[in-house]
Structure formats: structure tokens, C-alpha cells
Amino acid sequence: MEYQQARRCRVVLVPLPFQGHITPMLQLGAILHSKGFHITIAHTQFNFPNPLNYPHFDFLALPDGIGAQTISADNFIATITAFNTKCKDHLQDSLARIMEKDDQHNKTACIIYDEYMYFAEEVAKHLRISSIILSTSSAAKMLSYIAVPMLQKNGYIPIQDSKMLELVPGLEPLRFKDLTITYFRKLDDLLQLMAKALDPRSSSSIIWNTMDCLEHLTLAKIKQEYQLPLFPIGPLHKTVPAISSSLLEEDHGCMSWLDKQPHNSVIYISLGSVASMDNKDIVEMAWGLANSEQRFLWVIRTGSTALPEGFQETVKDRGCVVRWAPQQEVLVRTAVGGFWSHCGWNSTIESISEGVPLICQPYFGDQRVNARYLTQVWGVGLEWENDMNRKDIEEAIRKLMVSKEGELIRQRAKELKEKIESSMNQGGSSYNSLNELVKLIWSF
Ligand code: UDP
Numbered sequence: 001m002e003y004q005q006a007r008r009c010r011v012v013l014v015p016l017p018f019q020g021h022i023t024p025m026l027q028l029g030a031i032l033h034s035k036g037f038h039i040t041i042a043h044t045q046f047n048f049p050n051p052l053n054y055p056h057f058d059f060l061a062l063p064d065g066i067g068a069q070t071i072s073a074d075n076f077i078a079t080i081t082a083f084n085t086k087c088k089d090h091l092q093d094s095l096a097r098i099m100e101k102d103d104q105h106n107k108t109a110c111i112i113y114d115e116y117m118y119f120a121e122e123v124a125k126h127l128r129i130s131s132i133i134l135s136t137s138s139a140a141k142m143l144s145y146i147a148v149p150m151l152q153k154n155g156y157i158p159i160q161d162s163k164m165l166e167l168v169p170g171l172e173p174l175r176f177k178d179l180t181i182t183y184f185r186k187l188d189d190l191l192q193l194m195a196k197a198l199d200p201r202s203s204s205s206i207i208w209n210t211m212d213c214l215e216h217l218t219l220a221k222i223k224q225e226y227q228l229p230l231f232p233i234g235p236l237h238k239t240v241p242a243i244s245s246s247l248l249e250e251d252h253g254c255m256s257w258l259d260k261q262p263h264n265s266v267i268y269i270s271l272g273s274v275a276s277m278d279n280k281d282i283v284e285m286a287w288g289l290a291n292s293e294q295r296f297l298w299v300i301r302t303g304s305t306a307l308p309e310g311f312q313e314t315v316k317d318r319g320c321v322v323r324w325a326p327q328q329e330v331l332v333r334t335a336v337g338g339f340w341s342h343c344g345w346n347s348t349i350e351s352i353s354e355g356v357p358l359i360c361q362p363y364f365g366d367q368r369v370n371a372r373y374l375t376q377v378w379g380v381g382l383e384w385e386n387d388m389n390r391k392d393i394e395e396a397i398r399k400l401m402v403s404k405e406g407e408l409i410r411q412r413a414k415e416l417k418e419k420i421e422s423s424m425n426q427g428g429s430s431y432n433s434l435n436e437l438v439k440l441i442w443s444f
Contacts, residue, residue, distance in 0.1 A: 008106045010038045011441060012095065016080065016114040016136075017047040018071055019273035020346050023245045024136045024209045025114060027236035029057055030243050035438045037109070040098075042091050042120075044083055047247055054243070060094055062087040071274060073364050077189045080116050088119040095127055109444040112207065115197045125202050130444045133206045137345040139218040139232070140373050141366035144179055145194050146225055147171055158187060173376040178368040205229040207437060209236045209349060212429035213419045214378070231437040233430050235353045235420060237328055247273070251322040254297055255329060258320070261295050264337030267397055268330055268356075270299035271342040275363035279306040281388040286311045288393025289319065294401050297336075299325050331356055337410075338400045343370040352380060355417030357409045359384050359396050380413040382406070
């Protein structure tokens with residue numbers, strides 16, 4: 001509480017209401033609360049968190065008019081656009097009322113918003129308070145977005161099939177197939193959204209759930225582009241005591257099973273909150289796991305109904321299948337020796353913070369960018385680019401978990417964990433960035 005002062009200073013947080021975005025924003029809220037700030041979460045009615053789980057935050061519900069729906073790659077852009085058009089007036093009016101009561105002892109300092117909730121910047125500007133962007137993905141993803149106008153100018157977009165495996169000039173080691181724009185059918189809609197999310201407008205700075213030791217060069221390039229202070233303060237989840245921000249019910253039963261398994265013996269398989277395997281791939285995965293003879297904890301969100309006959313009898317208690325796991329707790333356990341992941345940014349950060357090497361099976365969005373960095377730059381993952389077939393799955397799992405070939409990857413993962421820990425210790429880069437961020441907010 002080194003910066004806590006006599007006055008109350010309110011920070012308003014505006015998360016994008018998807019699992020991978022809510023989590024880092026709530027973690028940031030908990031960090032700032034621990035530094036003496038009063039936290040108000042302005043949240044869409046869509047996916048509204050249970051306020052009882054966060055007694056130290058105030059909540060402000062933003063009517064969004066979109067009703068209940070499942071988010072997929074197909075409706076992602078339309079849903080984000082709806083939030084940005086429907087939530088603005090309500091946030092502005094509600095904050096104006098709160099701020100009427102501000103005085104020299106109670107102050108609304110700023111709005112921190114998810115980069116995709118850009119309407120919040122207009123609200124801050126209108127109310128004459130500062131705004132800060134939270135980027136919940138990697139700096140490498142942002143750099144790949146920033147490069148889009150240059151790629152358009154040089155005639156690379158739309159990307160031709162023949163170019164897919166070529167390196168993108170200026171973005172190496174990314175190939176054209178790794179870019180988010182490659183997979184969007186409605187490319188114009190995506191380009192418009194990117195342009196809005198990338199424009200910092202009047203925002204004072206950008207907070208990142210990343211570490212300088214991980215993305216130093218990329219952050220430097222972004223800083224040069226934006227000429228704004230950047231605060232890489234990750235890994236957020238290691239800076240605060242665990243807070244549960246899970247939208248799905250976590251199955252804690254798997255933890256007692258996990259605790260009985262030997263050191264580094266379990267591969268954890270999870271594809272995050274949106275991506276999923278089809279039934280055919282689940283069958284291949286099941287037999288790949290069974291034949292690898294490794295222990296496993298497997299998250300199948302859609303349930304285990306697609307598991308093939310004879311699988312349970314074959315693996316017996318060598319494996320555990322759940323609908324949703326308490327992932328951060330899982331990855332901390334010493335029994336976990338590998339992670340088969342879709343490489344969402346939260347999963348990536350959670351895994352490397354614990355020194356857990358990965359098999360990278362990206363699906364869409366920024367996952368391919370993260371996978372490419374995990375495998376080619378940080379050297380802590382195996383790239384999975386094959387069709388799902390049990391033979392290759394078995395081989396990849398053995399390679400990551402036990403074979404001599406995977407030893408270097410396992411070793412590098414341990415070294416990266418140590419670097420990340422140093423960045424969080426007193427005097428480390430994340431530690432210093434957080435102190436600077438706190439000073440900046442107090443100065444508003
Ligand atoms: N997660 C979890 N239990 C699971 C699977 C995922 O708690 O069984 C959490 C995970 O810890 C991470 C988030 O869900 O914080 C997924 O975010 P990520 O950015 O990795 O992927 P997304 O869901 O956005 O694709």
C-alpha cells in the first residue's frame with residue numbers, strides 16, 4: 001500500500017465480457033485494489049459476473065441488448081460492435097452521476113478499458129478523465145495487427161494460398177498462415193474492428209499482461225509506433241492472490257486425482273473457452289493418449305460423450321476427464337509435465353509462468369501468433385500442424401513428456417519460468433512497471 005493516500009481514488013474498469021478478457025481485467029482490478037484504489041467494474045449484462053465473488057469491487061451493469069448467445073468466430077465481431085454502440089450512453093450517464101459526488105477526498109481517476117471496448121475512451125474524454133488501454137493478448141499479436149496497413153499497401157491482402165508458408169516481411173518468424181486476418185471470411189469487418197481497437201485516441205498508455213523479458217523487442221517496436229508509455233506488468237495471475245473469474249463451474253474433483261500422480265507425469269489438455277475438437281478428433285486424441293501410456297487430465301467442455309468405447313477401460317485411472325478445470329491451480333501442480341493447448345494468451349502465460357512446456361495446437365485469432373512464438377522464439381513448445389491422427393498424437397505426447405528429443409524444450413521451459421519470476425521480484429521489470437503505473441494513476 002505504498003502509494004495509498006488519504007483520499008479515495010476510483011478506477012473504473014471496462015472488460016470485454018469473454019472469458020479470456022474478463023480474467024486479466026479482474027486480476028488487474030485486484031492488483032490495483034491491493035495498491036489502495038477503489039475499483040468499479042463496468043460490465044455488460046452479457047456474462048455478468050457474480051458480484052458476491054468480488055466483495056471488494058463495486059459493479060455497474062451496462063445494458064447491452066444482445067441477450068444470451070454463444071460466442072464463436074462467426075459472431076465475435078458483430079457482438080463486439082454491439083457492445084460498443086449499446087453500452088456507451090449508460091456508462092457515460094452513470095459515471096457522470098458518480099462523479100457529481102467527487103470532491104478533493106473522493107476522485108474518479110480514470111477508466112481502464114479492454115482494447116476492444118473502445119467506446120470507453122469516448123466516455124472518458126467526454127467526462128474529462130484519463131483513460132488507459134488494457135491489452136489482454138501478446139505484444140506480438142498487436143505488432144501483427146499494426147503491420148496490416150503495410151501488408152495491404154504492398155498487395156499481400158487478401159492473402160493468396162500460395163503465400164501461406166512464406167514468412168511475413170518484418171514479422172518473422174510469423175508466416176502468412178499465422179496471421180489472424182488469414183482466417184476471417186468477413187475480412188473487411190475484421191479490418192474495421194482492428195483499426196478501431198488499435199487506435200489509442202486520447203488514451204494515456206497501454207497495460208499488458210506480458211513481461212519485458214519475454215517480448216522486449218516487440219514492445220520496443222510498439223512503443224516506437226505509438227509513442228506512449230507501455231506497462232508490461234504480467235503475469236497478472238501471479239501478482240495477486242487467486243481470484244475465481246471462471247464463467248463455467250470448475251471441477252475441483254480432478255485436483256485430488258492430480259495430487260496422487262508422480263512429478264511431471266501428467267499431460268494437461270485444454271483448448272480454452274471457445275475452441276473445441278470435433279467428435280472425430282476427440283476419438284483420435286483419446287487413442288493417442290491411451291497409446292502414449294502417459295497420464296493425462298483432459299478438459300472436454302462439451303462433455304465426455306464422444307469418448308470411444310473401450311477407452312475408459314483401457315486407460316483406467318491413468319487419466320481424468322472433466323468439463324472445466326481450475327486451470328491455474330492445475331498448472332501449478334508439480335504432477336503436470338506438459339500442456340496440450342490451443343495457445344490462447346492466458347493459457348500461454350499461465351503455462352510458461354509454471355515452467356510447463358506445451359504442444360501448440362492453435363485454432364484461430366491470436367492463437368497461431370502465440371504458438372509460433374512459443375515454438376520458434378521462446379523454444380518451449382512443439383508445433384502441432386498435423387491432422388489429428390492417433391499415431392502422431394501418441395508420438396508428440398511422448399516427445400514432449402519423456403523422450404530425449406523433448407529434453408531441451410522441457411529445460412527451456414524451466415529457465416523461462418525463472419526469468420519470469422525474476423521480472424516479478426523487487427527491481428524486476430514487471431515489478432517496476434507496476435509501480436510506475438500506480439504512480440501514474442495517483443497523478444491523474
Ligand atoms: N480455463 C479454465 N479451465 C479450463 C480451461 C480454461 O479455468 O478448463 C481458463 C484458463 O485458465 C484461462 C482461460 O480459461 O485463464 C482461457 O483463456 P485463453 O486466453 O487461454 O483462451 P480463450 O478461452 O480466450 O480462447
